[in-house]
Amino acid sequence: MSYILDCLENFPIFREIESHPAWKGNIPGLYAEKLLRGNPKPYVFLLREGECSTNPQERHYYITFTLPGGEVKHQPFIFSVSREGWSYENAVNRGPFQDTPIDEVLPWIMHCTPGECTPFMKK
Numbered sequence: 001m002s003y004i005l006d007c008l009e010n011f012p013i014f015r016e017i018e019s020h021p022a023w024k025g026n027i028p029g030l031y032a033e034k035l036l037r038g039n040p041k042p043y044v045f046l047l048r049e050g051e052c053s054t055n056p057q058e059r060h061y062y063i064t065f066t067l068p069g070g071e072v073k074h075q076p077f078i079f080s081v082s083r084e085g086w087s088y089e090n091a092v093n094r095g096p097f098q099d100t101p102i103d104e105v106l107p108w109i110m111h112c113t114p115g116e117c118t119p120f121m122k123k
Helices: 003-010 013-018 029-036 102-110
Strands: 044-049 058-066 072-082 085-089 093-097
Touching (some): 013 072, 013 102, 029 044, 029 058, 058 102, 093 102
Antiparallel strands (some): 044 058, 072 085, 085 093
16 A cells, blocks of 8 residues: 555544534535525634645645634635644644544634534534
């Protein structure tokens, strides 16, 4: 088995994000915004698929979330895997991580504290 396939099978981060309660899959940004618009609570978020990557060791995602004041933000980020673990990239690179759960990383991406963020779980 190739190193790339081995990485993808042995790093569950991709499965973890795509099975997260806030995961909505391949939905357009305008639809994601419509789902969250009018929500008075800041940092309510959903996760969705991002652009296609030509690198099989990385996947692109968006976290769409409410800001204080009601504005909706779409923040792209990338998860990648390597021999050292998994990392994420948006404005900064963080990682590699081995056993860090996704729910510890999402607040960093949204620039909030863990207690402030709430997954949007409606269909």
